[in-house]
Structure formats: structure tokens, C-alpha cells
Amino acid sequence: xxxxxxxxxxxxxxxxxxxxxxxxxxxxxxxxxxxxxxxxxxxxxxxxxxxxxxxxxxxxxxxxxxxxxxxxxxxxxxxxxxxxxxxxxxxxxxxxxxxxxxxxxxxxxxxxxxxxxxxxxxxxxxxxxxxxxxxxxxxxxxxxxxxxxxxxxxxxxxxxxxxxxxxxxxxxxxxxxxxxxxxxxxxxxxxxxxxxxxxxxxxxxxxxxxxxxxxxxxxxxxxxxxxxxxxxxxxxxxxxxxxxxxxxxxxxxxxxxxxxxxxxxxxxxxxxxxxxxxxxxxxxxxxxxxxxxxxxxxxxxxxxxxxxxxxxxxxxxxxxxxxxxxxxxxxxxxxxxxxxxxxxxxxxxxxxxxxxxxxxxxxxxxxxxxxxxxxxxxxxxxxxxxxxxxxxxxxxxxxxxxxxxxxxx
Numbered sequence: 001x002x003x004x005x006x007x008x009x010x011x012x013x014x015x016x017x018x019x020x021x022x023x024x025x026x027x028x029x030x031x032x033x034x035x036x037x038x039x040x041x042x043x044x045x046x047x048x049x050x051x052x053x054x055x056x057x058x059x060x061x062x063x064x065x066x067x068x069x070x071x072x073x074x075x076x077x078x079x080x081x082x083x084x085x086x087x088x089x090x091x092x093x094x095x096x097x098x099x100x101x102x103x104x105x106x107x108x109x110x111x112x113x114x115x116x117x118x119x120x121x122x123x124x125x126x127x128x129x130x131x132x133x134x135x136x137x138x139x140x141x142x143x144x145x146x147x148x149x150x151x152x153x154x155x156x157x158x159x160x161x162x163x164x165x166x167x168x169x170x171x172x173x174x175x176x177x178x179x180x181x182x183x184x185x186x187x188x189x190x191x192x193x194x195x196x197x198x199x200x201x202x203x204x205x206x207x208x209x210x211x212x213x214x215x216x217x218x219x220x221x222x223x224x225x226x227x228x229x230x231x232x233x234x235x236x237x238x239x240x241x242x243x244x245x246x247x248x249x250x251x252x253x254x255x256x257x258x259x260x261x262x263x264x265x266x267x268x269x270x271x272x273x274x275x276x277x278x279x280x281x282x283x284x285x286x287x288x289x290x291x292x293x294x295x296x297x298x299x300x301x302x303x304x305x306x307x308x309x310x311x312x313x314x315x316x317x318x319x320x321x322x323x324x325x326x327x328x329x330x331x332x333x334x335x336x337x338x339x340x341x342x343x344x345x346x347x348x349x350x351x352x353x354x355x356x357x358x359x360x361x362x363x364x365x366x367x368x369x370x371x372x373x374x375x376x377x378x379x380x381x382x383x384x385x386x387x388x389x390x391x392x393x394x395x396x397x398x399x400x401x402x403x404x405x406x407x408x409x
Contacts, residue, residue, distance in 0.1 A: 067319065067330055067343065068384070071403040076385065078112060080123030081105045084387045084399040087164055087225050088310050088367045090148040094188040095156045100124065101369070102189060104144025104164070107132055111189050119369045119383040119401070130163070130183070130192050138179045138197055141168030145183060145192070147228045147310075149239065149376070152265040157188035160267035162226035162241060165197070169208025177207040178222030178246055184267050198272060199223045199241065199259055202291045203248045211248035221248040223257075227310045229318075229376055230263065231336055239263040240336055242294060242309040242320075255293035256309040256322065258337065259285065275337060295331055295339040297324055310367055311336065313377035321366055326351050328366045328386065346386065346402075362389050369401075381405050 078084065083105040091101040091114055099114040101121060108128035112121045134140050147162040161183035166176040180199035183192045201223035203213070210216040226243040238260045245257045260282065262270035273282035277292035295306060308323040317334040328346040331339040348363040349355070355362035366386040370379035383401045 067314075067332075067407060068345065068378075068404040069407045070345070070384065071405075073400050073402040076120070076383075076399050076401040078103060078105075078121045078123070078399060080126070081110065081112075084365075085144075086365045086387060087144050088146040088227055088308060088365070089369075089385065090146065090161075090227075090367075091369055092148050092150060092159065092189070093156060096188075099371075100189060102129070102145045102148060102161070104146065107142040107144075109143065109145045109192075114369060116371055119371055119403075121369075125190065129190065130194075136194070138167045138177075139163070139165035139181070139194075141171070141173050141176060142166035147226050147241075148189070149228050149230050149263075151230060151237065151263055151267055155265075157186065158266075159183075159185040159189055160228075160239070160263070161185065161192065162228050162243075163192075163194060164224050164226060166220075166224070167207040169206075172208060174220075175208050175210075175218040176220045176222075177204050178220065178224035180223045180226045180241070180243055182267065182269065195267075198261075198269065199226070199243060199285075201245050201247075202257070202274075202288070204246075205248045211250075213249040215250065217250070219246070219248065221246045225308050229311050229313075229336065231260075237263050239269060240311070242311055244307045244309070245291070254305040254307065256295050256306045257291060258294040278338075294337070295320060295322060297322070297329065297342055308365055312368065312370075319378055321345070321368060323364060323366060325353065327363070328384075345384070363387065363400075364389060368404075378406060 081103060085103045085105055087104050089101050089103050091099060093099055099116050101112045101114050103110045103112050108131035111124040111129050113124045114121050130143050130145060132139055132141055132143050144164040145161040146164050149160045150156055151160055152158045163181040163183045165179045165181050168176050178201060179197045182195040182198050184195055185192045201221060204222035205211050210218055223243045223245055226241050228239050228241045231238050231240050241259045242256055244254060246254050258275040259272050261272045272285045274285045274288045275294060276283055276288050276290060297306060306322055306324060310321045312319050317332055318336045320331045320339055322329050327344050327348045329342050330345050331342050333339045346363060350360045350362060352362045364387050366384060368382055368384055370382040372379040382404060384404055385399060385401045388400055
């Protein structure tokens, strides 16, 4: 897909195309004229479909999770943004007790205000807080902030962000290379400093180049969609980073993986360690000879990929939210490392890859907005947000949400 020739594809960035065997994923154009058009479109108002009842009656099979009790879904445009996000949206409470979030729309990141009463979002700044930069190759085509932590409890405006970066070759996002960079904000998310790449992925290939382990296919590779939490053990704080690894090897599925590092109050990180499974545990990133997923699902979940992880404190342990081929799932963990007890939370109208082939709708990019806490823990109530993608619509997505009440831990 040559996106420099088709601006209508700007927001078509669904992870469903990263399935085992590899279908290329589109991404945003980076030529100068496209930037202007992209930002104009991102600030247009959303007009949802005229028949909202079809969401309940036709496009959703609604199970009742034993963990989160969901209400009926509703359309939920993000005020001031035309494109809906296609990666996770982190929320945080700043020094003024405001609930805020970071939304990646189009190819840039925006700061939003989140209502503490009803979870509705609206843009806080019209201009992006972070955008692609032709002079920074590893994020010349797409950039977003998909996770935020606050390592200094006495300074809630000091944020450590995980930056989702894509390198495109000559403005073509067909076979981008993904990387994760470290971002620091000292003013509550209004401005950001990119501190450089911290995660490359297990077996990436250069942007725009065929993969030798995929029969010469052009496919996106590298690390994308990071989510992080701070976990303290024996007085040591560590940053746990979950991310989607886009493999260049057709014999391995795209899955969620885990890296961790010690972190101080200023966001300085120690040695990065990669989880390689129970046998070897965590090993320094450069020494890993193999890699195993952080979360393993049974085949009835679709089985072709796992993506878009977000992790929250939940009771005495942790709850993980993941996207699979046929819907969104939760799993639980006592140590934020080993995950079990999968439960389907939302059924997508049709499997993601089948939906693409048939021109049907699908759901993607789930995340949770807590009304009484930051994104580090599940509160007593909040909203599950997700995107509905419309292949025949110029702007690709509409946003939905469903209110939840915590049932048990």
C-alpha cells in the first residue's frame, strides 16, 4: 500500500493485518503536504453512523465477564479529533487533580481532558504534542505515546512515556520498522522530550526491505504498541514494558512480549531484560537466544496474533487486556509475568483478517478509562473504549465505549 498516494488510508492502522504469515500494514504519509492535510482532518468533528442501534443488534456479541460487568455500548467520539486512536490511550491524574489522556490520532499524539464524571474525552491542545520528524529516521512516519507512568509520587506532572515509533522508507509505510523510545514530560504531558530508542524487537529488518525469514515478503517488523507499569519488589522499582513484537519470521506469530528495567524517580532506566520463558527467565536484551510470549491464548481466541496489551493492578494481582483475532480478552496474573484464566470480554463482529477480506467492520484498539484512578490500576468503575473500523469510510474508524463495574478480584 503506497500511502503517499492515498490520504484516505491515513488512519487505517489495524493490527489485524499483522497475522501469522504476514500481510502488510498501512501507515501515514510523511510528505510535507500530507502533514497539513492530516492535522486538518484530525481536528474535524466526527459524525457517527445514523443507526446507532445496529451496534447492539448486529455488530456485537455481548458476554458478561466475571471480572468486569459491562453496560450497553454507545458511540463515543473524542471531542475535537476526527481520527480515532489505533493504539492504547493512557490516562493519568496530574498535579491539579485533572484526569488527562494521550491519544494518537492519524500519525501524531494529542493531549486530551477526560471527564471525572462520565469519562468523556475532549482535546486539550489543538496542536500535536509529538509528531513524526523527517530528521529522526526511527520516527519519520508515525509516532504515538501509548503508555504513561509517574515514577515520582511527589511530582505528578513528571511523566515517563513509551513512544510508539515507525520508520518508513521514502514515505511508504507498507513495511515499516517499529521501535519503542523513552519519552519524558516535566509539565504534565504538554510537551515531551524523546530520549531515544530503548526496544528494537527480537528480529527486525530494515524498513522497506524484504524479510529473509519470510520468503522475501515485505512486512512490518520490530516493536510497537508499548504499555508499561511500575512494579516494586523488595524496595526496587522496575518498569515492566509489554509490547507487540512484529516478527520477520513467518514461523513465529506476532505476540505480546515483556521487557523490564529498574527505574528511578527521573525515569532513568537500568539494564533492559527480556522475558524468555520459565526456563531461562529474564536475560539481558542482547543475550536472548529465543523469545516466548508474555501471554499465551488458546486457539478458540483466533490464535493468529496477540496485540495491544494494557495491564492494570487488580486486587492483589494484575489484569491484562489484549486484542485477539476474534475479540478482546482479559487474563489475570499474580506477578505481572505469567498470565492465565483467559476470558472473552468483547466479540468482534467478524474475525479481523476475514473482515478485511470481505470489506466488513471489525473492532480494535481496546483500552480502559478509570474514573477514580490512573491507568495503573482498575478502579471500581470506568469505561472500556474501543474502535470500530469501517473499510468503506474515508476516515476508517468510529469510537465506542461501554461502562463497566468491577465485579470481583
